[in-house]
Amino acid sequence: MDVTLNRLQLSQELQLLQGVLERRTTIPILTHVLLTATGDRLELVATDLDLTVFSSCPAGVREEGRVTVHGRVFFDLLRQLPADSLHLRLQDSRLLLQSGNFRSELAVLDPAQYPTLPELPQGQGYALPLGLLHTLVDRAAFAVSAEEGHFQYNAALLNLSEEAVELVGTDGHRLAFVRLAHAGGLPPFTRQLLPRKLLQQLRRLDDRAETPVYLAQGERHVSFRLGERTLLSRLLEARFPQYEKVLIRSHPLRAQVSRPELVACLRRVALLSSDRNHGVFLDFQRDTLTVASAGYELGQAAEELPCSYTGEPCKVFVNASYLLDFLTSCPEQAVEIHMARSDAPIVLLPVPEENSPQDCLYVLMPIKFAAT
Numbered sequence: 001m002d003v004t005l006n007r008l009q010l011s012q013e014l015q016l017l018q019g020v021l022e023r024r025t026t027i028p029i030l031t032h033v034l035l036t037a038t039g040d041r042l043e044l045v046a047t048d049l050d051l052t053v054f055s056s057c058p059a060g061v062r063e064e065g066r067v068t069v070h071g072r073v074f075f076d077l078l079r080q081l082p083a084d085s086l087h088l089r090l091q092d093s094r095l096l097l098q099s100g101n102f103r104s105e106l107a108v109l110d111p112a113q114y115p116t117l118p119e120l121p122q123g124q125g126y127a128l129p130l131g132l133l134h135t136l137v138d139r140a141a142f143a144v145s146a147e148e149g150h151f152q153y154n155a156a157l158l159n160l161s162e163e164a165v166e167l168v169g170t171d172g173h174r175l176a177f178v179r180l181a182h183a184g185g186l187p188p189f190t191r192q193l194l195p196r197k198l199l200q201q202l203r204r205l206d207d208r209a210e211t212p213v214y215l216a217q218g219e220r221h222v223s224f225r226l227g228e229r230t231l232l233s234r235l236l237e238a239r240f241p242q243y244e245k246v247l248i249r250s251h252p253l254r255a256q257v258s259r260p261e262l263v264a265c266l267r268r269v270a271l272l273s274s275d276r277n278h279g280v281f282l283d284f285q286r287d288t289l290t291v292a293s294a295g296y297e298l299g300q301a302a303e304e305l306p307c308s309y310t311g312e313p314c315k316v317f318v319n320a321s322y323l324l325d326f327l328t329s330c331p332e333q334a335v336e337i338h339m340a341r342s343d344a345p346i347v348l349l350p351v352p353e354e355n356s357p358q359d360c361l362y363v364l365m366p367i368k369f370a371a372t
Helices: 007-017 071-080 130-143 196-204 259-272 320-327
Strands: 002-006 032-038 041-047 051-058 060-063 065-070 085-091 094-099 102-109 126-129 155-160 164-170 174-181 191-195 212-217 221-226 229-234 253-258 279-285 288-293 302-306 308-310 314-319 334-339 346-350 359-364
Touching: 002 007, 002 051, 007 041, 007 051, 007 071, 007 085, 007 196, 032 060, 032 071, 051 196, 065 071, 071 102, 126 130, 130 155, 130 164, 130 174, 130 196, 130 212, 130 320, 155 196, 174 320, 191 196, 196 229, 253 259, 253 302, 259 279, 259 288, 259 302, 259 320, 259 334, 279 320, 279 334, 314 320, 320 359
Parallel strands: none
Antiparallel strands: 002 060, 002 085, 032 041, 032 065, 041 051, 051 229, 065 102, 085 094, 094 102, 126 212, 155 164, 155 191, 164 174, 174 359, 212 221, 221 229, 253 308, 253 334, 279 288, 279 314, 288 302, 334 346, 346 359
C-alpha cells in the first residue's frame, strides 16, 4: 500500500470510528482500524463485532493494499502532525508515515486476522434528515441504561411509519418518548431496537441538518448511511418493555415552571443531596414550587420558585440527576409537570414553541420516602 492524502480529511473520518474501537478487549485486532487503498480512495473500517462503521476519504493511490493500524494511536498522532499532506506506505510489516519533516513507523497486524465484515443491506429509498435524527437521539437516548446486562434497557426503540418516527428510551426508572412527523414513505421496518453505542455514533454524524440518512435492514443487521459513511448494527432480539401504558397526559395535578430556573435551582440544591440517590423534594403549593435536599450528612438546602400550579398540594421525592437529564435535553423555556399523587409516576412535557418537536414526553418514577 502506498497512498498520499489530506491529513485533516483522514482525521475527520477516524474521529467517527473512535467510538466503535474497543479499549479493553481480549481480541487485539478490535483495537485496530482496517485501511484499504483502492481506486482513488482510502477505505476505513472499525468494528466491535456488534457495530461496524464504514467510511472513506479521497486519496492518491500509487499502490493498492490493506493494512490494520491501532486506531486510537493513529488518530492521536494525526492530530499532532505538522503538515496537511500525509504519505502512508506499507513496508516490511510496518506502516511508514510522513508529514512535513515528521516521520514514523507504526506497528500493524495482519489484515487477514480482521473479522469478516457483514454485507451492507440493500435499499436506500427511506431516509431521515440528519437534523431530525439528532433531535430524536437528543430527546430520548439519555434514558437508555448504561449498565451491562440489562438487555431490555440497553437499547432504544425506534418506531417508523409512513407519517411519523418515534424513539423511546428507558432504564426502568424513567422513560423518554419523542414523536416527530415525517412523510418519508414506506419504511424498511416498523420497530427496531437501537443499541446505546449506535445512538452515540449516530449523534456523532456531522453534516447539514437536511442531509438524508438512509435506513435499510438486512437479514441480521440494520444500517444508517450518510454519504460515504455507513453504520451497521447487529439486530437485537431483546424484548422492549411495554411502555404505552405510562404515556398518560390526564393527571389532575399540574404545574408549569420555567425550565432554565428549575435547572439552575436543581443544580444548587442537589449539591447537598445524598450521593446514594441524589434525591430532592419537590413541594408544589399554589403558585410556588419548593425544591429541597434530603438528608443532613452534608447539610441542607432549599429554594422556592414561582410556578403555575393546579390541584391539591403535593410533595414528591425524585432523583435530581434524572430530572436534570431531561431538563437539559430540551431547549424549550417552560415545562409542564403532571402528577396523580405523590407516589405515582411523574409526567413532564416541554411547553411547545415554534420548531419544537410535536410530541415529547418524559416519565420519572418517584423515590419512596423511606429511601431517605
